[in-house]
Amino acid sequence: MALFTLRFLFITLLSLVSINSNAQPPTAETIVKAAIDNWRGVSSYSEMTMSIVRPDWQRTMSMQSWTEGDKKSLIRVTAPKKDRGNGTLLNEDAMWSFSPKINRVIKIPSSMMKQGWMGSDFSNKDIAKSDEIIDQYEHTLLSTESLDEHRVYVIQSIPHEDAAVVWGKEILKIRDDYVLLDHQFFDQDGVLVKTLVTLNIDIFDKRPVAQRQRMSKVNKPGEWTEISIQAAKFNVEIAGSLFTLSNLRNPRQ
Numbered sequence: 001m002a003l004f005t006l007r008f009l010f011i012t013l014l015s016l017v018s019i020n021s022n023a024q025p026p027t028a029e030t031i032v033k034a035a036i037d038n039w040r041g042v043s044s045y046s047e048m049t050m051s052i053v054r055p056d057w058q059r060t061m062s063m064q065s066w067t068e069g070d071k072k073s074l075i076r077v078t079a080p081k082k083d084r085g086n087g088t089l090l091n092e093d094a095m096w097s098f099s100p101k102i103n104r105v106i107k108i109p110s111s112m113m114k115q116g117w118m119g120s121d122f123s124n125k126d127i128a129k130s131d132e133i134i135d136q137y138e139h140t141l142l143s144t145e146s147l148d149e150h151r152v153y154v155i156q157s158i159p160h161e162d163a164a165v166v167w168g169k170e171i172l173k174i175r176d177d178y179v180l181l182d183h184q185f186f187d188q189d190g191v192l193v194k195t196l197v198t199l200n201i202d203i204f205d206k207r208p209v210a211q212r213q214r215m216s217k218v219n220k221p222g223e224w225t226e227i228s229i230q231a232a233k234f235n236v237e238i239a240g241s242l243f244t245l246s247n248l249r250n251p252r253q
Contacts, residue, residue: 028141028155029134031139031155031174031178032134032174033134035172035174035178035179035180038177038178038179039180040067041067041234042234042235043067043069043234043236044065044232044234044235044236045066046065046231046232046233047062047064047229047231047232048062048227048230049061049062049228050118050120050226050227050228051225052118052119052121053222053223053225053226054223060080061077062079062080063075063078064076064078066242066243068238071091071092072090072091072243073089073128073243074087074088075087075088075127076251077118084100085099085251086099086100086118087248087251088127089243089245089248090128090243091243094107095128096108098249103249108124113125113128120215120225121224121225122225122227126215132163133157136159136160137165137170138157138160139157140155141153141154141155142154142155142156142171150175150176150177151175151176152173152175152176153172153173154172154173155171156169156170156171157169157170157172166187167185167193168186168187168188169186170183170185170186171183171186175208177208179201179208180196180198181197181198182195182196182198183195183196183197193218194215194216194217194218195215195218197213197214199226200212202229204232204233205232205234209229211228212226212227212229213226213227215227
């Protein structure tokens with residue numbers, strides 16, 4: 001009887017230690033990495049629209065997107081007709097664009113990564129969705145908030161001194177299911193330049209995803225770009241020839 005009691009006490013103590021260990025909050029770096037992995041998965045396929053809004057005009061495009069790992073992605077415009085076939089390919093650290101009108105593949109130099117992608121408020125760097133924020137930034141958990149029965153982590157990301165990045169600081173708000181709610185970009189003087197805000201969250205392929213996001217620049221009120229996802233699948237099988245210049249020019253998928 002005494003032996004049973006000792007065993008029961010030992011198991012109970014182990015359970016308490018385990019519960020206490022599991023209760024430890026994740027690190028800021030872990031949260032940021034998990035948020036990136038949430039929308040990307042091992043591989044992914046999505047269908048979306050991008051709307052560019054300006055004071056005197058508005059433009060909307062439909063697109064398909066594929067990703068594999070953290071270094072490969074392909075985005076192809078499917079509508080309207082005048083833009084159909086335009087594409088952007090990221091493979092490793094190189095990025096290319098293709099326009100059927102000129103029938104030419106152009107490699108985008110690093111000096112143009114900060115420029116707007118297809119005339120939008122998203123830069124080429126944003127579309128490339130580089131993992132540099134994980135490798136080249138120091139992350140600090142500033143605070144924890146509550147929103148709609150979720151815990152929200154407020155994280156400050158500051159680049160290392162030798163990091164080749166444009167931003168002086170970034171502030172992210174990430175929900176406890178690793179959906180990015182808000183992303184603020186500050187220049188080297190600490191001035192807020194632009195903000196990415198999640199306007200709607202939906203479930204795709206059994207995971208919560210930022211379904212509609214808006215990118216806007218502080219110095220251009222009344223202008224923004226929204227990306228809305230209509231369909232998404234994760235951990236999909238992808239052909240080995242998908243992320244190639246040949247497929248960018250002559251689509252086979």
